[in-house]
Amino acid sequence: MKIVSGMRPTGKLHIGHYFGVIQNWLKLQEEHECYFFIADWHALTNKYKETENLKENIRQMIIDWLACGLNPEKSTLFIQSLVKQHAELSLLFSMITPKSWLELNPSYKDLKFNLFYQYLKDFFLGKKIKINQAPPAESFEEAYEKANGKQKNKIFEEYLKEIFHKAFYNKKGLDFDYLKETLIKFGLQKKIVEEAVKNLKEGDVGKDIDTLGFLSYPVLQAADILIYKADAVPVGEDQLPHIELTREIARRFNNLYKEIFPEPKAMLTEEAKLLGIDGRKMSKSYNNAIYLSDDNETVDNKVLQMKTDPKRIKKTDPGxxxxxxxxxxxxxxTKDELLLNDIDKKCRNAEIGCVECKKILAKNLNNFLNPIREKRKEIEKDIKKYEKIFIDGSLKCRQIAENTMEEVKDAMNLYKI
Ligand code: SF4
Incomplete structure (x- = not known):
């Protein structure tokens, strides 16, 4: 099977990337014809202002991928922007893609929702909001009354999310009136609510994704995949709508002009559950990630800071x-099953302390990272040699992509020289 997949260069990879993506790619490259690319154009779709680290991020990605074992003899590794045909095909696809397909794309809407919600949350909590009256929802009221300090904020955040969800996913688009009325009814000061809603309506929130590039990135994604006539694309559940869009674009092109593109299948990837050290999703922006390039000491420190069973306060409490x-x-x-079972048992019986438990983990995590770190050092010493792997891969892809473009131009009756 022919498989295409890419990753945005946003900095050094962390272990969440390894277990979420790379581990799967390592398996795939053993069995299939794989094309893995560094999606640098996609990195610009919402980070177009921050290009100062782009080249370095690409370099780090090259180092991480090779250090993890992606092998140019088994898969084709390349950089998206070095294969300009992706952009050419994306342009042609944009001619046949209805705007509504993109506007209804759930991940576009969800990202916008998150940005807006985050803004509202920061706005109200930053103002140290005062609730004027008892909130209307009974269960919420009870919870809020009982809570204090940080707990109150937490409850407020949940409530705000619920209200905003209703306002945002309204059939007719964001319902500002509902949002305003409900928040005032809830007991927030009218002046503050009006200011927040006005800022949402007229301010800069979400403007970074209010670009043509961001709206149409699924079209570029379709071009990335279809230009190699891929049979399958490994994806997480949240990416499924994008693959569906790719299939729809392929279908539309084939119907309009000529049967050129296969409709690629989504290969659902099982992702290992690996949260950040604070228990939230692992992410560079939360500053809670363990990087493949972290040294021993850094890993030891990060593991010591990790969240444990919140109910276990003292060593004598069963966990x-x-x-x-x-x-x-x-x-x-911890590969040793006996040791794993032993930790489980001792934790439940309060026979092991969390510090001791974390030290065992740090040792095993460092053992896992050691060969990757060694390989990283080797690659860093001779980076030019390893960058060339990606340049050669890109040149190979240009040829394949150009062949597809020839077929596309013929099908569309475009002028050729
Ligand atoms: S002993 Fe280990 S598993 Fe148990 S709560 Fe502490 S850190 Fe978690």
């Missing part, structure tokens, strides 16, 4: 590994 991020990591990095 519950099922709700502990450290134990989720153990399941991946």
């Amino acid at each position: 519950n590994p099922e709700v502990c991020t450290v134990f989720d990591y153990h399941k991946i990095f």
Whole structure:
């Protein structure tokens, strides 16, 4: 099978990337014809202002991919912007893609939702909001009354999210009136609510994704995939709508002009559950990630900061590994089954302290990272040699992509020389 997949160069890779994507690619390259690319154009769709680190991020991605074992003899590794045919095909696809397909794209809407919600949350919490009256929802009211300090904020955040969700996913588009009325009814000061809603309506929130490039990135994605006539694309659940869009674009092109493109299948990837050290989704922006390039000491420190079972305060309290991020990591990095079962048992019986448990994890995590770190050092010493792998891969892809473009131009009756 022919498989295409890419990754945005946003900086050094962390272990979440490894277990979410790379591990799967390593398997795929053993069995299929794979094309893996650094999606630098996609990195610009929402980070177009921040290009100062782009080249370095690409370099780090090259180092990380090769250090993890992606092998140019088994898969074709390349850089998207070095194969200009992706942009050419994307342009032609944009002619046949109805705007509504993009505007209804759930990940576009969800991203906008998150940006707006984040803004509202920061706005109200930053103003140290005062609630004027008891909130209307009964269960919420009870919870809010009982809570204090940080808990109150947490409850408010949840409530705000619920209200904003209703306002945002309204059939007719963001319902500002509903949002305003409900928040005032909830007890927030009218003046503050009006200011927040006005800022949402007229301010800069979400403007970074209010670009043609961001709206149409699924079209570029379709071109990335279809230009190689891929049979399948490995994706997480949240990417499924994009693949569906790629299939629809292929179908539309084939119907309009000539049967050129196969409709690629989505290969659902099972992602290992690996949260950040604070228990939230692992992300560079949350500053909670463990990087493949972190040294021993950094890993030791990060593991020591990791969230454990919140109910386990003292060593004498029995713990519950099922709700502990450290134990989720153990399941991946502690290969010795007996040791794993022993930790589980001792935790439940309060026979092991969290510090000791974390030290075992840090040792195993470092053992996993050691060969990657060694390989990274080797690559860094001779980076030009390894960059050439990606340049050669890009040249090979140009040829394949150009062949597809010839077929496309013929089908569309475009002028050729
Ligand atoms: S002993 Fe280990 S598994 Fe149990 S709560 Fe502490 S860190 Fe988590």
